[in-house]
Amino acid sequence: MLAFLFATVAFSMDAMLPALPQIAAELTPTDVNRAQLVLTSFMAGMGIGTLFAGPISDALGRKRAMAIGITIYLVFSIVAMFAGTLDALLLARFAQGLGAASPRIVGTALVRDLYAGREMARITSFIMMVFMIVPAMAPLIGQGFIHVLGWRGVFIGFFLFGSLGWLWLGLRQEETLAPQDRRPLRLRSLWEGTREVLSDRQVVLSTITMTLGFAQMFALLSSAQQLFGETYGQGERFPLWFAVMALLAATGTLVNSRLVMRVGMRRIARTAYLLQIFASAAFLLALWGGLPPLLRFPVFFLWSVGIFTMAGLTFGNLNALAMQRMGHIAGLTASVVAALSTLGAVLIAAPVGLAYDGTAMPVAVAALVCSALAWVIMGLMRG
Numbered sequence: 068m069l070a071f072l073f074a075t076v077a078f079s080m081d082a083m084l085p086a087l088p089q090i091a092a093e094l095t096p097t098d099v100n101r102a103q104l105v106l107t108s109f110m111a112g113m114g115i116g117t118l119f120a121g122p123i124s125d126a127l128g129r130k131r132a133m134a135i136g137i138t139i140y141l142v143f144s145i146v147a148m149f150a151g152t153l154d155a156l157l158l159a160r161f162a163q164g165l166g167a168a169s170p171r172i173v174g175t176a177l178v179r180d181l182y183a184g185r186e187m188a189r190i191t192s193f194i195m196m197v198f199m200i201v202p203a204m205a206p207l208i209g210q211g212f213i214h215v216l217g218w219r220g221v222f223i224g225f226f227l228f229g230s231l232g233w234l235w236l237g238l239r240q241e242e243t244l245a246p247q248d249r250r251p252l253r254l255r256s257l258w259e260g261t262r263e264v265l266s267d268r269q270v271v272l273s274t275i276t277m278t279l280g281f282a283q284m285f286a287l288l289s290s291a292q293q294l295f296g297e298t299y300g301q302g303e304r305f306p307l308w309f310a311v312m313a314l315l316a317a318t319g320t321l322v323n324s325r326l327v328m329r330v331g332m333r334r335i336a337r338t339a340y341l342l343q344i345f346a347s348a349a350f351l352l353a354l355w356g357g358l359p360p361l362l363r364f365p366v367f368f369l370w371s372v373g374i375f376t377m378a379g380l381t382f383g384n385l386n387a388l389a390m391q392r393m394g395h396i397a398g399l400t401a402s403v404v405a406a407l408s409t410l411g412a413v414l415i416a417a418p419v420g421l422a423y424d425g426t427a428m429p430v431a432v433a434a435l436v437c438s439a440l441a442w443v444i445m446g447l448m449r450g
Contacts, residue, residue, distance in 0.1 A: 082209030112164025121402025136169020289420030319379025
């Protein structure tokens with residue numbers, strides 16, 4: 068169920084994808100690309116929310132901090148459902164993201180309370196596997212609500228999803244941060260803790276690498292509905308293709324959980340980025356050179372699976388590397404790392420999504436550049 072709470076973020080993104088055409092037609096018919104901002108505004112809110120979720124959990128405990136965040140998420144799911152303009156919807160989605168930051172960040176700190184190093188990476192891999200399987204069904208679930216209630220109905224799904232997490236948290240999850248280990252919310256202690264986090268070379272390099280990994284995944288998600296529907300003519304089957312893609316990509320987390328104790332976190336992650344460099348370069352060459360019509364969608368689909376598989380092979384390891392020496396300030400560290408990586412990724416992904424030109428070229432270029440930079444930066448890590 069902890070993995071279920073982690074999946075709140077992915078579910079809140081992926082279940083929205085089938086709604087984007089209706090949102091564009093109703094709220095922004097003159098500039099349909101602006102509908103993508105429904106996704107990036109959520110991620111921006113989550114990026115801001117991560118700054119507060121960790122320190123609050125260090126002060127109040129993991130359970131209480133998570134409950135506050137989920138409550139905010141539930142309230143603004145209802146607000147978003149009644150939004151009358153795109154701007155109002157974007158504000159509600161931003162606030163939803165603020166709340167969704169809590170289960171993601173506090174959940175990471177909770178795992179760090181119990182595990183460290185490669186063991187944390189192994190546990191996180193299992194969580195990430197569920198994290199990816201749940202969103203595999205998200206577009207199908209979202210399409211079901213949309214079919215019955217229109218695009219606003221998807222927010223009922225978010226409310227129900229969040230309510231299940233809130234109920235489980237209250238009934239089953241035990242507190243992992245003892246009262247004597249809590250840190251009061253004082254400006255000086257927050258500043259000193261943040262300075263300690265940002266002065267650690269491994270934390271900084273892991274965070275920059277995660278930013279580049281998230282950026283290419285968010286860029287693909289932002290354009291996914293248009294790419295599947297407009298570019299490759301698979302709009303009606305998009306939820307099914309997305310489910311297959313996410314399920315195939317979930318094998319990356321399973322492979323990582325099996326190998327990480329023997330091979331190591333850094334080596335696995337760096338190898339994944341190297342493979343993505345070759346895959347994106349080959350995909351770009353195929354786009355430039357032209358492919359037979361029968362091969363265009365299969366090649367794009369396999370490349371997309373690779374993007375999400377890379378996430379399963381890298382994010383758990385990078386989080387564990389960042390948190391490895393920061394157990395005494397786990398909540399604050401999780402906040403700083405997630406805030407910087409999420410906001411940085413949004414700044415990269417938003418213009419890539421808005422640059423959609425009817426082809427996969429902008430996303431493929433972004434993936435190649437981000438993977439190359441990530442591979443170089445991981446080479447600077449010690450050990």
